[in-house]
Amino acid sequence: MLLQPGTGLPEFTGHAVQINESVFIVEADLDTLRWLAEYPSVVYVEAPRPMGEDLDTSVPATKANVLSSPPSGGAALTGLGVVVGFVDRGGMDWKLEDFQVNGHTRILAIWDQSLRPVGTEKSPAAYGYGVEYDKTTIDGDLAGGPPLRHRCNPGSHATHVAGIAVGNGSSTGPNPAGGVFPAAKYVGVATNADIIYVEAVKIPGTTLTSSDRVAEAIKYIFEKAGKRPCVVNVSLGNNGGAHDSESVVERTIDRMLEANGRVLVKSAGNEVDWDCHAVVVLTAGDPRCTLEWQFGRSGRHDRTPNELELWSSSRDRFRIWVEHPQGSSLVTSKIIPGADDTQRFPLGNEIVTVSSQRFHPLNGASYVHIHVDSAQAGATLSSGVWKVCIEAHDPSNIKDGRIDAWIERDLRDAANNYADQSLFRNFVAADGTLNPPGTIRRGITVGNYDHLGGAGVSASGRGPTRDGRNKPDLVAPGFRVWSSGALGNQPNPAGGAGAVFAVRVEKTGTSMSAPHVTGVCAQLLEAFPAISSAQMGATLVAAASALAPSTSFDNQLGFGLIDAKEADTALR
Known part of the structure; x- marks a missing residue:
């Protein structure tokens, strides 16, 4: 609000x-x-938006290892004195040696937003929900004292991300493929940084969290860091919003980054292959179009409500109506976008809600939100192609004509063939698929780069922002990255007698790219603790190794591959 x-x-x-x-x-x-x-x-x-999860060779590709072990004998930069925060899901495995030193945890605090306090447990005082564990409590658990109730999923996304940014590589254990995972091989970037972790609360019935909880988590981390330099890694995101940094959440994060010694790194997301962004351009010669919106797929039904947003210049006005896959349609009674207006219609077995505003209070743009839900609780949505029909109010007076449409991120369940995530069937646009809050101004947005030379970067979210800014800023390794495996060396009931979970797991995505940059930021904050987020981002961009055919910005690769050594040199 x-x-x-x-x-x-x-x-x-x-x-x-x-x-x-x-x-x-x-x-x-x-x-x-x-x-x-x-x-x-x-x-x-502003309503909260759903947000989901977006080493051995990858760290050398960033040249961060040159800063941690300088060949000239200079001071090593390992994040000492710096706090690295993570806002994520899946659990932080505090039992792994990767996050300990001499048997004591490097974790200053864990705030599990999903728990309710029992016994002597407490919530963070300023927030009033979840359970907070401090360093003393975590060390007590490691020493055999009262156990933490915070839980990890096997191979947790959060633990893997943290291992890339700050894991010291100490964990070792059996490799399911044979032999063992040795110590000192799978080493993260900022190996001496302290850690704060927030487990973002889960929206009931989904695998997602919400943007308001993420904003609170970021504030919490900066508060706990106090006067120490701090960088926060966020490998979560959503599709909705204007993609121009003007949402309440993005404005809030940007304000938190005004102070020196405060940096935030956001993954670019992996939305380009989900067909969630479409662009149409109305002209005098072609003043109408029909967006095809697919619900369900391959015989599987969509079990969750679907949301779509249209953003356009407020200089233009148009009419919009929705057609059901079975042929019924609703026609709005007013020109859209008009004044702040919400209309709710029954359509087939669904309820369609259309909200619109011509001059949005946050950015002045025109905004339309379409929400489709079942009219009966627990029923699935009608499968097939829904149509969103758009027509210029005055074809002879179209001033801009461009309309960006984004489908909000939804439940992605492989067991249901991902049928709960709706998609566009036409006008699909790969550019503009960065997921917010990766479109913020002061944060550093990181895309995916294949340092192994294989699959490329096709899944990485692409810029620019809707208001034309160059994002992502740069790329870092994110393909087939081996890092910390949650529950490593603990019994694996599914693996048979004596089986344990692996201490190393392999993952791919921009969620793996971002923590490489987060770790480098921690290294640089050790040497330059008063640097601002804007200075940090500009330094990394200036030092990046160009990957596109020219040295100019590329919507997928940003300004190039992160180069920690060159960034350190540029600041000295």
Whole structure:
């Protein structure tokens, strides 16, 4: 919720967390939220958005190893004195030696947003939910004291990401393929950095978290770091929003990055292969179009509501209607976008809600949101191609004509053949597939690079932002990266007698690329603790090794491959 500066939040019955002087995260019933939205000092109310998870050879590809073991005998940069935070899902395995030193944890705190306190457990005081474990409690668990209730999934996404950025490579254990994983081979970047981890709360019935919880997690990490330099890794993202850094969450993160010694690294996402972005351009000669929106696939049904957003110049106006796969249609009674307006229609066995606003309060753009849900609780959505029909209000007076459409990220369940994630069948655009908050201004957005020379970077989200800024900033290795495996060396019930989970697992994605850059940022913050996020991003861009045919920006590769050694040289 965005308020006018200095006005404060009105009293109400519900939960509220103040992020900065203008932004509050609130939880209340729908009637209370409607009342708050009408309050004179409230500028805009933004609903949370669903967000999902977007070494041995990869670290040398970044040249971070040159900083940690300088050949000239100079001071090694290992992140000493720096705090590295992670906002992720899947659990942080504090039992792995990768995150310990001399039997003691390097983790300053774990905030598991999904737990409710029991016994002597407590929530972080400022937030009032979840369970917080401090370094003393974690060390007590390692010494055989009361166990933590925080849990990890086998091969957890979060643990793997943390291993890349800050793992020291100490863990060793059996390799399922034969032999053992040796110590000191799978070593991360900032091996002496301290760690703060936030397990982002899960939205019930999904594998996703929400953007408001991620914003709170980032604030928490910076607060816990205190005066120490800190870099936060976020390998989570969503598809919705204007992709121009103007959402409440992105504005909030950018404000947190104004202070020196505060850096945030965001993965570019892996959305380009999910066909979730479409671009249409209306012209006087072709003033109408039909977007094809696929629900369900391969005989599997979509079990979750679907959302689509249209963003365009407020200079243009158009009409929109939705057609059901079985032929029924609804036609909006007003020109869209018009004034702030919401219309709700029954269509087939579904309910369609269309919200629109011509001059959005955050960016002045035109915005349309379409939400499709079953009219009956628990029923699946009608499979097939839904049609979103768009027609210029005045074909002779189209001033811009471009409309960007994004389908929001949804449940991605392999057992259901990913049928819950809807997709576009036409007008699909690979560019513009960075997932927010990777479109922020002060954060560093990282794409995927295949340092092994194999599969390429096809799945990496691509820029530019909708307002034309150059993102991603750069790329880092993200293909077939071996890193820390959660539950490593602990019994694996599915593997038979004596079987254990592996301490090393292989993963691919921009989620693996981002922590390479996060680790390098920690190295540089050790040497330059007062550097700003903007300076850090500009330095990494200036030092990047060009990968495109020219030295100019590339929508997929950014300004090139991260070069930690060159970045350090540039700052000296």
